[in-house]
Amino acid sequence: MLGKFFQRPAQEEKERVPPGQYLTKGFPVLTYGDTPQVNTDEWQFRVWGLVTPKSFTWSDFMALPQHEFTADFHCVTRWSKLDVKWTGIKVTDFMKQIEVDPKAVYVMEHCYGGYTTNISMEDFLKEENFFAFKLFGEPLPAEHGGPMRLVVPHLYAWKSAKWINGLEFLQNEELGFWERNGYHHRGEPWAEERYSNF
Ligand SMILES: Nc1nc2c(c(=O)[nH]1)N[C@H]1C(S)=C(S)[C@@H](COP(=O)(O)O)O[C@H]1N2
Numbered sequence: 001m002l003g004k005f006f007q008r009p010a011q012e013e014k015e016r017v018p019p020g021q022y023l024t025k026g027f028p029v030l031t032y033g034d035t036p037q038v039n040t041d042e043w044q045f046r047v048w049g050l051v052t053p054k055s056f057t058w059s060d061f062m063a064l065p066q067h068e069f070t071a072d073f074h075c076v077t078r079w080s081k082l083d084v085k086w087t088g089i090k091v092t093d094f095m096k097q098i099e100v101d102p103k104a105v106y107v108m109e110h111c112y113g114g115y116t117t118n119i120s121m122e123d124f125l126k127e128e129n130f131f132a133f134k135l136f137g138e139p140l141p142a143e144h145g146g147p148m149r150l151v152v153p154h155l156y157a158w159k160s161a162k163w164i165n166g167l168e169f170l171q172n173e174e175l176g177f178w179e180r181n182g183y184h185h186r187g188e189p190w191a192e193e194r195y196s197n198f
């Protein structure tokens with residue numbers, strides 16, 4: 001009888017886990033290289049490429065509307081974590097602060113430490129994407145990308161750049177770090193887009 005009560009949530013959870021992924025209760029850290037230590041006073045965020053170049057400080061970002069987000073997180077190395085709670089700023093709100101040339105169809109995410117990852121404008125502009133600066137109500141820890149990271153819930157988490165510090169708008173697709181090293185250009189977990197499509 002008791003089993004019945006616990007079965008249903010388990011089934012619901014199962015339906016939220018993409019093929020080939022398993023659930024983890026903790027929140028593993030996955031970083032290539034060292035963890036950059038960046039404080040909010042020196043933090044700077046720039047946009048360049050097919051956009052009117054502009055630079056933002058931490059307080060510029062904090063002046064944008066803030067929201068709570070709950071999102072599932074899927075790493076291509078096969079762990080998934082459900083219901084991660086973040087505080088952040090919607091990508092769509094940030095985009096109102098800049099003037100992007102309509103010829104821009106791709107975006108390169110740039111980070112402190114040199115990591116890059118590419119994303120199409122269409123995937124980037126989704127309403128559910130956000131810049132996160134809190135994790136479960138606490139300032140985002142450095143190892144999880146603090147002070148600020150991007151979160152793109154509908155793609156594998158390597159697209160969710162930690163220590164993000166810039167966006168480069170592009171007319172043609174260029175590849176980021178993992179994409180040059182054999183990962184899929186898009187990385188949609190439900191289609192198991194793990195490895196290179198070229
Ligand atoms: N700058 C940067 N961002 C990054 C990475 C990285 O190595 N450097 N790793 C990516 C990968 S592969 C994953 S799964 C997630 C992991 O985020 P977490 O360490 O907060 O779990 O961050 C992504 N963003």
Ligand SMILES: [Mo]
Pocket residue numbers: 030075076077157158
């Ligand atoms: Mo990952």
